[in-house]
Amino acid sequence: MTELPFEEIEHTADWAIRVRGRDLPELFARAAHGMFSLLADLSEVTTTRELDLDLRALDYETLLVDWLNELLYQSEEKHVLFTSFEIHEITHQDAARLHATVTGGAVAELKKTIKAATFSSLAIEQGPDGHSVEIVFDV
Amino acid sequence: MPIQKQDLRRIDDCVWEIPREHRSDMTVPVRVYADDRLLEDALGDRSFEQAVNVAALPGLVGQVVVMPDVHQGYGMPIGGVMASSVPDGIISPGAVGYDINCGVRLLAAHMPYRAIQDRIGELAAALYRNCPSGVGSEGRLRLSHDDFEALLKKGSRWALERGYAQRADLPHTEENGTIAGADPAHVGTRAFKRGRRQVGTLGAGNHFIEVDEVDAVYDEEAADVLGLFAGQVVVQIHCGSRGFGHQVCTDYVSYFQSVVRRYAIRLADRELVCAPLDSPEGRDYLAAMACAANYAFVNRQVLAHFVRQTFTKVLGKSVPDTELHQIYDIAHNMAKLEEHDIGGERRRVCVHRKGATRAFGPGAAGLADDLKPIGQPVLIPGSMGTASWVLLGTPGSMTESFGSTCHGAGRVMSRSRAKREVRGDKLRADLKKRGISVRAGSMPGLAEEAPQAYKDVDRVIDVVAKAGIARKVARLRPVAVIKG
Numbered sequence: 001m002t003e004l005p006f007e008e009i010e011h012t013a014d015w016a017i018r019v020r021g022r023d024l025p026e027l028f029a030r031a032a033h034g035m036f037s038l039l040a041d042l043s044e045v046t047t048t049r050e051l052d053l054d055l056r057a058l059d060y061e062t063l064l065v066d067w068l069n070e071l072l073y074q075s076e077e078k079h080v081l082f083t084s085f086e087i088h089e090i091t092h093q094d095a096a097r098l099h100a101t102v103t104g105g106a107v108a109e110l111k112k113t114i115k116a117a118t119f120s121s122l123a124i125e126q127g128p129d130g131h132s133v134e135i136v137f138d139v
Numbered sequence: 140m141p142i143q144k145q146d147l148r149r150i151d152d153c154v155w156e157i158p159r160e161h162r163s164d165m166t167v168p169v170r171v172y173a174d175d176r177l178l179e180d181a182l183g184d185r186s187f188e189q190a191v192n193v194a195a196l197p198g199l200v201g202q203v204v205v206m207p208d209v210h211q212g213y214g215m216p217i218g219g220v221m222a223s224s225v226p227d228g229i230i231s232p233g234a235v236g237y238d239i240n241c242g243v244r245l246l247a248a249h250m251p252y253r254a255i256q257d258r259i260g261e262l263a264a265a266l267y268r269n270c271p272s273g274v275g276s277e278g279r280l281r282l283s284h285d286d287f288e289a290l291l292k293k294g295s296r297w298a299l300e301r302g303y304a305q306r307a308d309l310p311h312t313e314e315n316g317t318i319a320g321a322d323p324a325h326v327g328t329r330a331f332k333r334g335r336r337q338v339g340t341l342g343a344g345n346h347f348i349e350v351d352e353v354d355a356v357y358d359e360e361a362a363d364v365l366g367l368f369a370g371q372v373v374v375q376i377h378c379g380s381r382g383f384g385h386q387v388c389t390d391y392v393s394y395f396q397s398v399v400r401r402y403a404i405r406l407a408d409r410e411l412v413c414a415p416l417d418s419p420e421g422r423d424y425l426a427a428m429a430c431a432a433n434y435a436f437v438n439r440q441v442l443a444h445f446v447r448q449t450f451t452k453v454l455g456k457s458v459p460d461t462e463l464h465q466i467y468d469i470a471h472n473m474a475k476l477e478e479h480d481i482g483g484e485r486r487r488v489c490v491h492r493k494g495a496t497r498a499f500g501p502g503a504a505g506l507a508d509d510l511k512p513i514g515q516p517v518l519i520p521g522s523m524g525t526a527s528w529v530l531l532g533t534p535g536s537m538t539e540s541f542g543s544t545c546h547g548a549g550r551v552m553s554r555s556r557a558k559r560e561v562r563g564d565k566l567r568a569d570l571k572k573r574g575i576s577v578r579a580g581s582m583p584g585l586a587e588e589a590p591q592a593y594k595d596v597d598r599v600i601d602v603v604a605k606a607g608i609a610r611k612v613a614r615l616r617p618v619a620v621i622k623g
Binding site: 008 | 210233392397408
């Protein structure tokens with residue numbers, strides 16, 4: 001069976017996706033890709049902007065939510081949709097840290113919006129094949 | 140473990156309980172308002188598991204209340220009410236949600252719908268043009284930093300000073316349109332940046348402006364006090380605090396992940412993060428939440444101003460009385476410090492309403508003099524193309540549900556399924572055949588909000604009326620819908 005990078009799961013009111021990744025960088029990148037895929041067809045976006053991000057958080061779950069909400073904020077501010085997510089490093093010493101470069105571009109008009117990525121039932125699980133997580137977005 | 144019907148104990152026709160013994164970490168029971176059909180709907184998703192998670196929070200009093208329009212949300216179910224003890228309870232930004240003070244405003248004209256029926260298409264088009272809507276929509280107001288701070292502190296009072304409100308609007312707004320204690324010092328720069336440019340915008344999602352006709356009056360006396368009559372034109376505005384509120388919630392939910400550790404608070408769901416009410420962190424959130432609540436009151440007030448201007452501009456020459464007076468403005472996502480009778484004792488509590496409406500009964504403190512004898516108006520928007528309702532709070536809502544009742548129809552179908560099953564353009568054509576004019580920025584967005592994705596609002600209203608936590612005044616029929 002081909003493993004999907006992410007899949008939409010049923011939620012009565014909001015949007016939810018299940019994401020899998022071989023490691024944390026892949027999980028975080030796929031989560032971001034899944035989130036922006038809910039907003040538009042990303043194949044139509046021409047890359048024009050690049051952004052470096054350094055984030056620190058309490059733990060990996062908080063880092064994941066902060067990462068997604070940072071991208072939503074930057075997307076609204078810069079009027080771009082991000083389509084490519086290169087995670088250079090995710091570490092955890094005194095705090096969880098992420099360093100990434102993201103690229104994206106403008107779309108003519110955005111028809112949908114995500115208010116926020118939430119912590120609802122959020123838990124990054126580690127199995128023999130890597131990491132997985134379910135994320136609920138308030139829309 | 141999913142909750143099943145046998146986990147609920149029937150207390151009355153429309154009242155059920157999940158007892159405290161259901162799960163060992165529950166600190167209070169969960170009371171559910173539903174008939175058999177609505178109960179089955181709620182059992183179809185994770186609404187009750189989420190309500191039980193809420194019931195495991197520390198410092199709660201009475202019971203967690205679940206309304207008949209409940210559906211699964213994030214952290215707290217939409218259609219949930221909880222009250223925490225003051226000063227030793229908690230405040231939870233996640234339980235208030237991202238759209239702080241999302242709510243509904245109802246304006247009414249002194250004229251029957253038939254007087255403008257042939258102009259409704261023109262009116263809907265003008266409302267769509269004049270009321271900015273859609274994803275990331277920006278408003279026409281250009282506010283300095285100082286002026287924006289004044290808006291956050293004063294709420295509707297700011298709108299009155301700037302000419303966006305009529306004096307009579309304020310006493311017909313929950314808390315007179317100003318939540319006390321708002322302090323912009325506790326709001327982050329990102330919220331400022333997002334919020335300043337979005338004042339007076341509708342946004343997208345399930346938010347709307349709708350022109351309705353009063354379809355039926357159930358309580359002539361109360362309707363008369365409110366200034367409502369059968370056949371009348373009314374306008375609903377449903378929206379909230381836009382990017383400002385979303386950012387306040389995002390910031391505090393992230394920050395409170397460490398705060399719960401500091402205060403050794405155990406959570407069943409991390410979205411339910413909270414802080415002691417009587418802590419610096421709890422007080423900071425309350426001050427920031429009040430800013431977002433005031434922002435939302437102003438947002439609806441400015442949109443009401445645009446709606447009033449549009450009515451005058453479009454209809455002014457042909458219709459004698461286009462003035463719109465405000466019936467009421469209510470919040471359905473908010474935490475409020477209130478006093479309630481709980482277990483025979485008067486107690487100060489922090490009532491969190493998430494997808495639930497304040498419904499104060501007759502005589503309640505804070506109501507305007509004309510409303511004191513009848514109780515607080517409650518505005519319940521239905522799903523698109525279906526009825527909406529005007530209700531009143533009751534003595535029952537005061538004793539049974541912390542002065543609260545339902546907030547809408549409540550979703551029953553996911554957005555992705557609605558989009559698979561409904562085409563936006565076909566839905567718009569169907570509504571047009573039924574005499575409902577729709578202006579929308581997005582056809583897939585329209586499909587997500589299709590009436591079949593929601594519960595039957597009339598059934599929801601029957602439950603709250605039967606259970607005595609609200610009473611019916613009037614039913615509204617949509618004639619024009621404006622969506623982002």
